[in-house]
Amino acid sequence: MINIEELKFDEKGLIPAIVVDAVSKQVLTLAYMNKESLQISLEKEKTCFFSRSRQELWLKGETSGNYQNIVSITADCDKDALVVVVEPEGPACHTGTHSCFHNPLWESENRHEFSYEGLMQLIEGRKIEKKEGSYTTYLFEKGIDKILKKVGEECTEVIIAAKADDRAETVYEIADLAYHVMVLMTQMGISLEEIHKELASRHVIDHKVKQEKMT
Numbered sequence: 001m002i003n004i005e006e007l008k009f010d011e012k013g014l015i016p017a018i019v020v021d022a023v024s025k026q027v028l029t030l031a032y033m034n035k036e037s038l039q040i041s042l043e044k045e046k047t048c049f050f051s052r053s054r055q056e057l058w059l060k061g062e063t064s065g066n067y068q069n070i071v072s073i074t075a076d077c078d079k080d081a082l083v084v085v086v087e088p089e090g091p092a093c094h095t096g097t098h099s100c101f102h103n104p105l106w107e108s109e110n111r112h113e114f115s116y117e118g119l120m121q122l123i124e125g126r127k128i129e130k131k132e133g134s135y136t137t138y139l140f141e142k143g144i145d146k147i148l149k150k151v152g153e154e155c156t157e158v159i160i161a162a163k164a165d166d167r168a169e170t171v172y173e174i175a176d177l178a179y180h181v182m183v184l185m186t187q188m189g190i191s192l193e194e195i196h197k198e199l200a201s202r203h204v205i206d207h208k209v210k211q212e213k214m215t
Contacts, residue, residue, distance in 0.1 A: 002075060002079065004035060004038060004039065006075075006079055007038075007075060007079050007080070007082075008078065008079050008080040009034065009035065009080075010080070013034045013035065014032040014033065014034055014050060014052070015032065015033055015034075015038070015080060015081065015082060016030060016031075016032055016081050016082065017030070017031050017032060017033050017047075017049065017081075017082045017083075017084050018030055018081070018082065018083050018084065019031065019047060019068060019084045019086055019092065020083060020084065020085050020086070021085075021086065021087075021088060021098075021099075021117075021193065022071045022085045022086060022087050023087070023192075023193050023196050024115075024116075024117040024192060024193065025117075026098070026099050026117045026121070027099060027101055028068075028086070028088065028092035028093075028098070028099045028100065028101075029092045029093065029099070029100040029101075030100070031047075031049040031060075032049060032050050032052060033048070033049055033050055033082070034050045036050075036057060037049055037050045037057050038082075040057070040059070041070060041073070041084075042070075042073075044059070045069060045070045046059060046060065046061065046067050046068060046069060046070060047059075047060045047067075047068040047070060047084060047086060048060065061089060061090070064090065065089065065090060066088065066089055066090030066091055066092070067088075067089045067090075068084075068086040068087075068088050068089070068092070069086055069087045069088075069089065070084060070085070070086055071085040071086060071087060072084075072085045073085075087193075088191075088193065090191075091189075091191075095128055096128075096189070097121070097124040097125070097128065098117075098120065098121070098124065098191050098192070098193075099121060101121070102121050102122075102124055102125040102128070103125065103129075104122070104125070116182075116192060117192060119179070119182060120182055120185075120186070120191075120192055122136075123136055123182055123183055123186050124186050126140065127140045127186055127187070136183060139180075139183050140183075140186075140187065144187055144188075147180065147183055147184050147187055148184070150180045150183075151177070151180045151181060151184055154173060154176045154177035154180050155177060157173040157176065157177070158170060158173045158174055158177055160173075161173045
């Protein structure tokens with residue numbers, strides 16, 4: 001373990017802090033810390049940054065409630081940058097999205113890595129910045145009733161495909177359902193992490209039930 005004194009802050013007394021979601025490993029934001037804000041972060045186990053625009057400390061979530069509970073802090077090889085792994089209690093971005101990074105600039109046509117987090121980020125981006133011709137944007141513009149109707153329709157399609165014992169069609173329809181559920185989640189401000197935590201809590205309960213049955 002290193003200590004704060006070994007870190008290399010820049011000429012303004014700041015060090016960049018890359019904040020990463022502990023569950024999804026998604027980059028949430030890039031902020032800056034000085035020695036004081038870093039010390040506060042360590043003491044409170046919640047991220048505290050230094051605002052370069054306001055020239056003051058700010059504890060993330062103090063006004064919004066979107067705290068970032070720190071899991072770990074690691075410095076790079078030169079000790080002049082930090083990676084802060086957190087369990088967020090809400091969106092990292094002031095726009096309301098889970099991550100501040102939701103504006104795609106370029107993507108390879110030959111190399112593409114799918115993730116639920118990436119899809120969620122894309123969906124969130126379509127809600128914030130409307131894109132003409134986008135089906136996702138169309139759903140958000142129509143509102144909750146349209147989104148709920150589509151979720152219901154896709155549920156029915158899954159049932160029909162599964163009842164017909166058509167595996168390929170069932171996979172296809174489940175994918176459609178998953179996408180529309182994620183649109184609904186975005187509409188309601190529900191994050192993937194919330195679902196992850198809920199499923200994790202049920203796993204613990206299920207494990208306990210199994211243990212009780214065994215005894």
